[in-house]
Amino acid sequence: MLILVLNAGSSSLKYQLINVQTAEVKASGLCERIGIDGVMKHEIAEHRKLQIDHPMPTHKEAIEFMLDILTHDDTQVIANIDEIAAVGHRVVHGGEYFNKSILINANVVKKIEELVPLAPLHNPAHILGIKICQELLPGKPNVAVFDTAFHQTMPEENYLYAVPHEDYTEHHLRKYGFHGTSHYYVSDQAIQMLxxxxxxxxxxxxxxxxxxxxxxxxxxxxxxxxxxxxxxxxxxxxxxxxxxxxxxxxxxxxxxxxxxxxxxxxxxxxxxxxxxxxxxxxxxxxxxxxxxxxxxxxxxxxxxxxxxxxxxxxxxxxxxxxxxxxxxxxxxxxxxxxxxxxxxxxxxxxxxxxxxxxxxxxxxxxxxxxxxxxxxxxxxxxxxxxxxxxxxxxxx
Missing domain, CATH: 3.30.420.40 (ATPase, nucleotide binding domain)
Structure with a gap:
């Protein structure tokens, strides 16, 4: 099963196409300067590296171009986009709504939008990436994987700040933590080594x-x-x-x-x-x-x-x-x-x-x-x- 992993930033788009069963990265890349002039750095599994200047006025053009590169005769790693089984999206902030990864539906998008004030530089771009993929890859499942989810097991005494408690209950003021997917992966590897x-x-x-x-x-x-x-x-x-x-x-x-x-x-x-x-x-x-x-x-x-x-x-x-x-x-x-x-x-x-x-x-x-x-x-x-x-x- 091939999974497309996306990390949409405010003016960038990182991606990998991964065969989960074999852990093989079929292709990876970075679209930069979206909204300015557009540059794609793309690498195919056979260690072919490309740098391509291409107009990317919005994230939609960046994702369209990425899908074209994956299926183009000269850079082809898949015959057509139907080979992509699903899209996994990195989402920085899941707040207290999400303590694990989740299949995306309209309600999930709404919750991610509600959390924009806690991650104003990140969550809007993630939402954009999700909506564009839903449009360009209709019928393909989309999954949100949250940087904050791994840290939702922190006990209250470790995530609360020493401020009036109503600022937590009314304004969600607390420690959330980030880099959760990295901390999970590395600690899991360490536990296996131990x-x-x-x-x-x-x-x-x-x-x-x-x-x-x-x-x-x-x-x-x-x-x-x-x-x-x-x-x-x-x-x-x-x-x-x-x-x-x-x-x-x-x-x-x-x-x-x-x-x-x-x-x-x-x-x-x-x-x-x-x-x-x-x-x-x-x-x-x-x-x-x-x-x-x-x-x-x-x-x-x-x-x-x-x-x-x-x-x-x-x-x-x-x-x-x-x-x-x-x-x-x-x-x-x-x-x-x-x-x-x-x-x-x-x-x-x-x-x-x-x-x-x-x-x-x-x-x-x-x-x-x-x-x-x-x-x-x-x-x-x-x-x-x-x-x-x-x-x-x-x-x-």
Whole structure:
């Protein structure tokens, strides 16, 4: 069964065509600059890579062009679109409505629309992708897979904020958490590697957006992102945790309104803001090696925040069996893994520096042989989780 996985952004569209039974990615790609001039980067399973300039005034043209590329004689991976059994959509915010993936109907779309105020940059684009697929692929099932769903198992004391309770009951003010499909996939892989159903796992999803999740017996019990993806770690352009008093202070000093303040914290802070060089950690690490002081401090701040949450989640879990690193930074930046685990030997976390520096594909163990706590590098696969959930719901 072939599942088309879509992640519609405000001006972009990521996609994969996946054979769920074999886990083969038949094709994948990214449509960028939708509404401007349009660029598609497309890869076929045989490692044929294409970059195509094509007008994409709206998401509809982007999806039409993607379907054409999948079936075109020169780039064909399927004979016709009837071979697509269903479409799985990544949806960032499911609020408290959705604690698992769901077949999409009019009521589901309505609920996702109601949650737009909680994810104004994401949910509108997801809704657009869903409606276009319903139009272009009539009769094909569509499934919504939510970033927030995995975290709906958090206990009340971990998801509530210490504010008047009516702001939760009336305005849905609470921690929701994100990167749920990644945290689910990586923790599930770790549980299999541990061969332990009763387990305590900490997953560090480190990329341009980053979050950490405490997973007990396969269920999320706490995570670093909150009402929005702004809370928690130091990220590419996001500040992460910050004293709320900073907001009115800076608004007064810099004459900013609330929208400018949110833009400041979401797009001008984090690694970019501290280093002053780039939001790309690779460039910051290079600058630090060349002696740039702000880049060095940026790396230390980032790793200290990761370490702080690892230690706090060990306390919440009552111990830990495995710490997992995943996503772009987590999978590739050995320096960040090393610094994040440094001086935690007293907790049984003993990193093997030689194993850590090795470049290998697939799941791997980077702890010392006698380390009480396992340390894993596990490549995430959010698209496969979406495809698998879609397949299971359609098959059912």
């Amino acid at each position: 061969d332990k159903k009763e387990s305590k796992v900490i997953v560090c999803h480190l990329g341009n957006g980053s979050s950490i999740c405490a997973v007990k017996d396969g269920k999320s019990i706490d995570t670093t992102m909150g009402l929005t993806p702004l809370e928690g770690l130091v990220m590419g352009t996001r500040s992460g945790d910050i004293d709320a008093g900073v907001i009115p202070y800076l608004m007064d000093k810099k004459g900013m309104d609330s929208n400018q303040m949110i833009n400041y914290l979401n797009k001008k802070s984090g690694i970019l803001g501290v280093s002053g060089i780039s939001s790309d950690l690779r460039e910051v690490i290079k600058a630090a090696k060349d002696g740039d002081h702000r880049s060095k401090i940026c790396i230390e701040m980032m790793c200290n925040r990761i370490k702080k949450y690892i230690c706090s989640y060990i306390g919440i879990l009552g111990g830990v069996d495995a710490i997992c690193f995943t996503a772009g930074i987590g999978e590739n930046a050995d320096l960040i893994r090393e610094k994040s685990c440094a001086n935690l030997e007293f907790l049984g976390i003993e990193l093997d520096k030689k194993k850590n520096k090795k470049r290998e594909s697939g799941n791997r163990e980077i702890n010392k042989d006698n380390s009480p706590v396992k340390i894993y590098v596990i490549p995430t696969n959010e698209e496969y989780v979406i495809a698998q959930d879609t397949y299971n719901l359609v098959k059912g």
